[in-house]
Amino acid sequence: MTEPRVAADVLPASRIRLHDLAIRPDRGEWIVGRFETRQFVALPKPGAVAIDLLGAGLTVEQAEVRLADEEGCEFDVLFFVRELIELGFVAEIDHRPVPFEVPRPASFPRVRPEHVRFALSPVLPMLFGCLLLAAVVALALRPDLLPSFQDLLWSPQGSLVLALSFVGGWSLIFVHELAHFVTARATGVHARIQLGTRLQFLVAETDISGIELAPRRHRLTAYSAGMAVNLSVAAIAVLLLVVTDETAIMHKVLAAVMLLALLGLPFQLLVFMRTDVYFILQDVTGCRDLFGDGTAYARYIGNRLWGAITGRGQPPKDPSRHLPVRERRVARVYSAFLVFGTALCLAAMAAFSIPADVTLIFRAVTRLGPDQPMTTNLDSIVVLLVLGTAHTLWAVTWWRRRR
The missing domain is CATH 3.90.930 (Outer Surface Protein A; domain 3)
Structure with missing residues (x-):
């Protein structure tokens, strides 16, 4: 250091x-x-x-x-x-x-830019478009394959449902982040995949600092690569569903995988949590630090309102005044999404996530015992392991990042 x-x-x-x-x-x-x-x-x-x-x-x-x-x-x-x-x-x-702090090493350091240069090929977007079009046509011809929440409940055993959701979900997350890593590494960026937190969510994230030096097409490719992978997995699952027997276990698993891949996309629209769409928005609008500027402006508005209510202190200075006009307008609009989005997420956690997790844990604990069938005990153990691991990882990651 x-x-x-x-x-x-x-x-x-x-x-x-x-x-x-x-x-x-x-x-x-x-x-x-x-x-x-x-x-x-x-x-x-x-x-x-x-x-x-x-x-x-x-x-x-x-x-x-x-x-x-x-x-x-x-x-x-x-x-x-x-x-x-x-x-x-x-x-x-x-x-x-001059001494300096040695940063944490990049992920997969043996992967060189020339090894993954294909990720920047203009052919890939065309192949992706063809795959997506084929899946859309298949769904139009077979509307019964459209995803439903029931696809996640593919087995009567809750442990199997949670196991697939956990293993399949995190596998999709890893492939999603790997897409960011590969496209960024192709531009020469020393990317790093790591765990992080976004409010109540435990997430995997890829640090691609330095992508700012790449041409815009390459930057936008790196930002959108993860979402393209999710859509590709869902499209492949749709095409496989067309040729598999509806009564087969594989058909049900494919339907669940398709839905899991699609469920990762709405999260990316939550731009107040610096998701993939946030970085696309930041690049397109030309803002340097949209989250930082939006946070500072929201804090300024909050302090100003508090000062007006209490009648104490001098009015704070607008931190966005030094920004160019275009960035200032975008940051002010973004600050509104930041405040209301964060409030809604925390409210949803209090109203739905916490009660659901507490109910699942309570049921699992009360169903454990020597007088219960082995399948019931195993089901309860899996539920406790999955939920316990997820919440422990979130707490440890949050603490390390804040520290």
Whole structure:
């Protein structure tokens, strides 16, 4: 981890050596960062020019003078270098190595961009479109194959239903995240798959920081790859349902898998939880940090209302005032979705999820005992294991991320 004294050691006469940095112009700014550490920032033009000058061997003072002469602006390069140190972009100061915190390694480090370059091929969207069209035609010809909630209850044994939902659901989640990983890795991003939490939900997430340096088509491909996989799995299941016997167990399992794949899609529309659709929306609208800006604006409105009600304190300053007009409007609208969406999710958890889980656990516990049939005991054990594992993982993940 960077030590405080290192930043203080930088002097106007110091020369620094930067790590290998990737850089790309983007709407009047420059995206700069290190793939190894998954740390990326947006800089104004003077910052990008300062990086070039420092990389060319100029001292901090010389770079500041050159910036003033060539760009006609005052830019505090000394302060800027100290910020670069905090970001882990500086390798040496006057030939002295700069310590930094080693990030957690990327997932599947042996997978190289050339191994998965096919994921960016324009042929894949065409194949996906054909597969989706075939499934839609099949459903139009066989409306009896349309998904129903009863497809999840494919067995009278609750343990088997929960087991398929748990194993199948998390398998689909892994493949979903693997699609993000593969497309991001194809662009050179050191992606990492990990567990995370979104309000009351335990989720798998893929850190693809650095995808901002890729062309827009590649960025949108990486953001939407997971949803495309869910739709592909559902489409394949539909086509297999057409050729399987309706009375066979495989037919029932395929119907359940199709529904599980589709159930993962509505969650992506909850943009207030930074889902796949959120990142697409953020990219399309040109916002740098839609969630952060929306959260800050919602907090500002809340503090302003509280101040008006209590009559205490000075009115807070609008944190969105420094944003460009377009980003400011989007952030303000998004803040409304953020507040109401979060409130609705928490209300649904209190009204449905918690009572349902408590009921399932209570039933499982009361049905355990030596006087119960083996199948009943096994069913209760599976219910307790599935629910207990899910809630324990959520609690541990939440604690680690907050810590």
